Amino acid sequence: MSDQLRPRSRRSKQISTIARHGRLKRSNAFANVAKILAATLAVVMVSGVSVAALATLNVAASVKPGVTLDNETDGPIPSISSIDGGANLLLVGSDSRAGQGDGYGDPEEETSVLNDVTMLLHIAEDHSSATVVSFPRDTFVPIPECPDPDGGTFSAMSSQKINTTLNYGGLACTVKTVEALTGLSIPYAALVQFNGVAAMSEAVGGVPVCIAEPIVDSYTDLDIPAGLHELKGLEALQFLRTRHGVGDGSDLGRISNQQVFLSALARTLKSSDTLSDPIKLYSIAKAAVDNMELSNTLKSMDTMVSIAMALKDIPLDKVVFVQYPINYVDGGVEPDETAAADLIAAINADVSPTLAPGEADFLSVPDPTASATPTDPATEDPAATDAPVTTDPAPTATALPSNVYGQDASQQTCSSGRPVEDQ
Missing domain, CATH: 3.40.630.190 (LCP protein)
Known part of the structure; x- marks a missing residue:
C-alpha cells in the first residue's frame, strides 16, 4: 500500500441561477405557511419531541406559493415515528x-x-x-x-x-x-x-x-x-x-x-423548557439544516426526524x-x-x-x-411514585477497560x- 497521495485539484464553484417567474397571490402563500405551522405545532404538542418539528418547520421557513389543483383535499397530518432498528x-x-x-x-x-x-x-x-x-x-x-x-x-x-x-x-x-x-x-x-x-x-x-x-x-x-x-x-x-x-x-x-x-x-x-418552546424548535431545525453538509441518506427530512426521534x-x-x-x-x-x-x-x-x-x-x-443525579423528564412518572417498580433484566455487560x-x-x-x- 502506498503512503503517498497526489495533490487535490481545486474545483471551481458552480453558481446556479434561479429564474423568477410570475407569482401567485400572496394570500395563498400565507395560507400554506399557516397550514404547515399548524401541523407542526400539532405534532410537537402530541409527541413532545423537539426534533419532530424539524421537517415541517424548515419547509415553512422557505415555502413558496403552490399550485392549487381542482381535486385536491385536505389530508391528515402525516405520522412521524422513530427509525426502525438501530x-x-x-x-x-x-x-x-x-x-x-x-x-x-x-x-x-x-x-x-x-x-x-x-x-x-x-x-x-x-x-x-x-x-x-x-x-x-x-x-x-x-x-x-x-x-x-x-x-x-x-x-x-x-x-x-x-x-x-x-x-x-x-x-x-x-x-x-x-x-x-x-x-x-x-x-x-x-x-x-x-x-x-x-x-x-x-x-x-x-x-x-x-x-x-x-x-x-x-x-x-x-x-x-x-x-x-x-x-x-x-x-x-x-x-x-x-x-x-x-x-x-x-x-x-x-x-x-x-x-x-x-x-x-x-x-x-x-428538558421540558426546550421541548415546549416552538421558537427554540424552529431555531434548532434551521441551524442544523443551514450549517451542515449531509450524506445523501440524511437529506430526507423524514430520515433526519426519525433518527432524532429514536433518541x-x-x-x-x-x-x-x-x-x-x-x-x-x-x-x-x-x-x-x-x-x-x-x-x-x-x-x-x-x-x-x-x-x-x-x-x-x-x-x-x-x-x-x-447533590444527586438529575431527573430525566423523559422517564419521570409522578403518578407511579408509590407503585412498586419492576424492570426487565438488563443485558449483561462487562465493564470496559479503564482506558x-x-x-x-x-x-x-x-x-x-x-x-x-x-x-
Missing part, C-alpha cells in the same frame, strides 16, 4: 476557515482541511441506549482507498492520522476509514464547520457548563472564570476547540472537555460518551486493539458501555455542587482549566 451516524467537525467570517483565524493560512472532531453515534436496535465514540485526531490508522471528489481515487495508506481523511477524500473517506477501523457499517454522516457549531449552541439558547478552574487559552482567545456559564455562539465554539487551556493540553483533554459540553447539551435538549426516550444514564481507547506512540497515538475490541463488542451487542472509574490528567472533574474514558449524560462534571504557565 443506526450509526458519523458527525465530523472540520477546521476549515473558508467562508466562516471573522473570529476563527486567518483563512489564508489554511493549507489543508482536517477533521479535528470525529464522533460516531450508535443507537441501539431497541432504542434503549446510545453511545457516542470520539476518535482522537492524532490516532494513526490505516486509510482505505478513497474516491477523490475532484475525480479519480486516492491510494490506500497503511498508517496516517485519522484527521487527515477529510482532506484526502472528503466526508466519504472519513466514513470509510471509521468503518474499516471499527467494522461497523455507517450509512449516515454529517459535516459541520465553525459557524454551524456556533449557530447550534445559539439555537438551543446556550448550554450551562461547569468550569472548575479558570480556562485561559490564547490560541482560541478563550478567557473564562470558574463557575457555571451558559455558553453559546463564539464562546461555545472556543470552549469546544480549546486544547491548550484544559486538562493536560492534549487532544484527549479536549475530548473530555467536549464530553462535559455534550452531556450538558443532552440534558438541555431533554427522545433514552434515559440520560444510557446516553454514553466515550473516547476510543489508544496507546501513546511517537508523534501521536494508536488504537489499543484489545480495549477497542471490547468497546465495539459492547456496541454490536447494543449494551450501554459500563465505564470503569478512570484517572488521568486530561479528565474533567465531578461537579461538587451536584476507555468517558461519562454518561446524567453525570454532572466540570471542565478543569490548565494553568497558563503550563501551556
Whole structure:
C-alpha cells in the first residue's frame, strides 16, 4: 500500500441561477405557511419531541406559493415515528476557515482541511441506549482507498492520522476509514464547520457548563472564570476547540472537555423548557439544516426526524460518551486493539458501555455542587411514585477497560482549566 497521495485539484464553484417567474397571490402563500405551522405545532404538542418539528418547520421557513389543483383535499397530518432498528451516524467537525467570517483565524493560512472532531453515534436496535465514540485526531490508522471528489481515487495508506481523511477524500473517506477501523457499517454522516457549531449552541439558547478552574487559552482567545456559564455562539465554539487551556493540553483533554459540553447539551435538549418552546424548535431545525453538509441518506427530512426521534426516550444514564481507547506512540497515538475490541463488542451487542472509574490528567472533574443525579423528564412518572417498580433484566455487560474514558449524560462534571504557565 502506498503512503503517498497526489495533490487535490481545486474545483471551481458552480453558481446556479434561479429564474423568477410570475407569482401567485400572496394570500395563498400565507395560507400554506399557516397550514404547515399548524401541523407542526400539532405534532410537537402530541409527541413532545423537539426534533419532530424539524421537517415541517424548515419547509415553512422557505415555502413558496403552490399550485392549487381542482381535486385536491385536505389530508391528515402525516405520522412521524422513530427509525426502525438501530443506526450509526458519523458527525465530523472540520477546521476549515473558508467562508466562516471573522473570529476563527486567518483563512489564508489554511493549507489543508482536517477533521479535528470525529464522533460516531450508535443507537441501539431497541432504542434503549446510545453511545457516542470520539476518535482522537492524532490516532494513526490505516486509510482505505478513497474516491477523490475532484475525480479519480486516492491510494490506500497503511498508517496516517485519522484527521487527515477529510482532506484526502472528503466526508466519504472519513466514513470509510471509521468503518474499516471499527467494522461497523455507517450509512449516515454529517459535516459541520465553525459557524454551524456556533449557530447550534445559539439555537438551543446556550448550554450551562461547569468550569472548575479558570480556562485561559490564547490560541482560541478563550478567557473564562470558574463557575457555571451558559455558553453559546463564539464562546461555545472556543470552549469546544480549546486544547491548550484544559486538562493536560492534549487532544484527549479536549475530548473530555467536549464530553462535559455534550452531556450538558443532552440534558438541555431533554428538558421540558426546550421541548415546549416552538421558537427554540424552529431555531434548532434551521441551524442544523443551514450549517451542515449531509450524506445523501440524511437529506430526507423524514430520515433526519426519525433518527432524532429514536433518541427522545433514552434515559440520560444510557446516553454514553466515550473516547476510543489508544496507546501513546511517537508523534501521536494508536488504537489499543484489545480495549477497542471490547468497546465495539459492547456496541454490536447494543449494551450501554459500563465505564470503569478512570484517572488521568486530561479528565474533567465531578461537579461538587451536584447533590444527586438529575431527573430525566423523559422517564419521570409522578403518578407511579408509590407503585412498586419492576424492570426487565438488563443485558449483561462487562465493564470496559479503564482506558476507555468517558461519562454518561446524567453525570454532572466540570471542565478543569490548565494553568497558563503550563501551556
